Amino acid sequence: MQEKTPTEDELRLIHALQVWPRAPWSQLGPILDADPVTLARRWSGLTERGMAWVTAQPPMFETARGAIVEVECVAGSIDTVITELSQDSECMSIDVASGGRDLILTVGCHDPTAFKRYVVSRIASIPDVRTVRTHPIVTTISGASQWRLRALDADEASAIDAARHRDAARLSAMFTRPPVAERDIVSILSRDGRATTRTVAEALGISTRRARERLSATLASGAFELRTDMPRWASGYPVCAWYFLRVSAAQMVRVGANLSGLPAVRTVLSVAGPANLLVSVWLRELSDVEGLEAVVEQKLPAVSILDRCLVLGVRKRMGRVFDEDELPMHVVPWSGA
Template identity: 30%
Template sequence: MISETDLEIVNALQINPRADWSRVGDVLGLSGPTVARRWNSLAEQGLAWITPAPGPRYLSAGWSAFISLSSLPSENEALVHKLCAEPAFGTVSLVSGSHGLFIDCFASSHEELMEIVTGSFAGLPGVTHREVVFVTKLYRQASDWRSGTLEPARARLMSAEPLPAPTAYAPDRLDASLLEELARDGRASWAELGAACGVAPQTARRRVERFLASGYMTLRCDTSASAQQGLREVSLILNVPADHVDVVGRYFAALPNCRLSAQVLGAQNLLVTLWVRDYLEVQSHERELAERAPGSAVISRQAVVRNYKRLGHVLDESGRSRSVVPLPLWREG
């Protein structure tokens, strides 16, 4: 387990991932250099990291799908290795239920997503069955989740001022390069980002702030299992009557323990991911679902047994980040 102070730093960076160290220090009662030193130690050990993630408007610029795979047990290790090496497969998890593996898939265009869905699986070892559902609407994303370690007053002090939304524009090669560098280190300085991409620090900052303000992209602070304080990840795959799906999607999105609430196109139409301390908590949510949307059906329940990869970060057995495969979230137009 990491220290309470480190958990507070993580929570501060969940709220404002690129906040100045001096600001984080002021909120936590520490010096800026102390906060920087402690964060760098967490990052070097793979205990915490910051990485680009889909923003609230991502689906108007990019594409996403969830994929469930079944495989031959003898080929599972080789299959996981291949999945983790593929940039489009952002998150790869071993789960309970009828399918052994659950994958988040990202693409920068509809054509690219179709190519992945139709062409990527032929070369994967041991796959016996696959199911693909396309994400059509996001009610909540994991980047919105907060650990709640900081009391509300201090959490509010960490909130970032909203940036003015830019006029419509298409990303170019520089934007894609900056995203790739941020995938490797979401706390890299403007000077470091600029040097890596061959531009001035001011240009790097202006470009990053522009695509963050657009809502297409955001930054997310993730942690290894040791910083998750005993929380367990469970997903409910639901079929909700069409006239209730928005209400139910927003209900789950408003729950503090909700990591993801997404409308999908498939045999089911809603996928919800919750972090719980006890699996029995799921039953209370299902009872609430039955009251709010009679006729709803739970198609599947699955608990994460192990995360092999999370949003591009390849993880070891303890959930520490060991390498990065940048996601194709957004490419030049």
């Protein structure tokens, strides 16, 4: 059963961590007008109730390594297919969708060969999968890690972002050679992106000093992104939809940038296929779907809406497996972790 939605103070904290996922409580305190102990307790409550978390995710997808995959299942077998796919590290997200598909998968692999093998040999071979339509990702124009709750004002968000940049510069200055991410630490961060040095040391059976060095190198490597996320029902934007758009290549950059600037838009992907631009949105009301389409048609006449669908349920997001109430159960780290 889903919990009640977060309080305004909790939403402000989540927004702050969307800007800077590993922000020290001591630095957020003055901006959020709360002491560090209160913020730590507030965050602990959110994570325990499954309302928010920080995870590690792959950086921007590269061609032939990621895709949005539509899956049609044999009647009555959707749950069986979800159970099968949710344990695959390559299948990072699973949406249950309306319209001409049952599932929309976000797939990511460590190289083109693994990607081809997974889409062709793994997904298509599941007995209850009837049809697979693959949209290889050419460019991630904007990702869900950039979406914001809008619970903070512009000055507050800017102050946190400036502190984040200062911390990133400090971390980068620690290394004379390019740091390298360590897979076991990325796996830990996939489960808890705010994992402490002590947590890493205990998990790997190493000293605190060595854990600090390895964690710092992994965080500075640029091999992944940290993302603060939450269930859509807890966000105040419970309606999720996918749009399948067509736009000329000459207009792609301009249209992609304009779409990314719309508050409801979480993800904009340039893909290979008849629909060459896929967009994911979060909205407050079902009626907002038509309103968003009207905005797109008025402001972006070069865009053709080929198809759209509603997300009826989310069963996995960036490695986190959800139950039917969209509460996180466990984590299957992505294939690069």
